[in-house]
């Protein structure tokens with residue numbers, strides 16, 4: 001049934017990983033992670049660890065500390081794309097990908113890049129289509145406090161916000 005859902009959206013299933021699967025858009029070759037079955041709000045979608053730790057960020061890494069940027073293992077988690085209205089969160093303290101809301105089978109799994117990235121190596125223009133789309137995504141350091149407060153953020157980003165607050169006062 002899920003194969004039909006993917007096909008109806010013009011997507012091919014590349015690989016399956018229990019409750020998730022990597023789908024590829026036949027039109028542009030872009031890959032994304034999708035829910036293969038319904039996922040409850042608050043559920044752990046996957047546990048992850050660092051395949052490698054880098055000192056500088058890249059478009060593939062997730063930030064854990066000032067000079068700690070990890071390559072995700074399992075590798076298919078690299079296909080979790082950004083959305084300004086995310087349904088998942090990379091908890092880099094407990095090293096698990098958490099569902100922020102109920103996710104239906106066949107729905108793309110997304111996270112908010114600035115929830116873990118303080119100052120991104122490459123900024124990009126977001127076209128997530130959500131009502132609250134922020135446009136240019138550059139990392140949490142570039143977002144105002146009233147925007148950040150709407151999001152679930154890693155302990156690292158919360159600590160950075162706290163630090164920049166103490167520097168100002």
Ligand SMILES: [Zn+2]
Nearest residue numbers: 084126128133
């Ligand atoms: Zn957006």
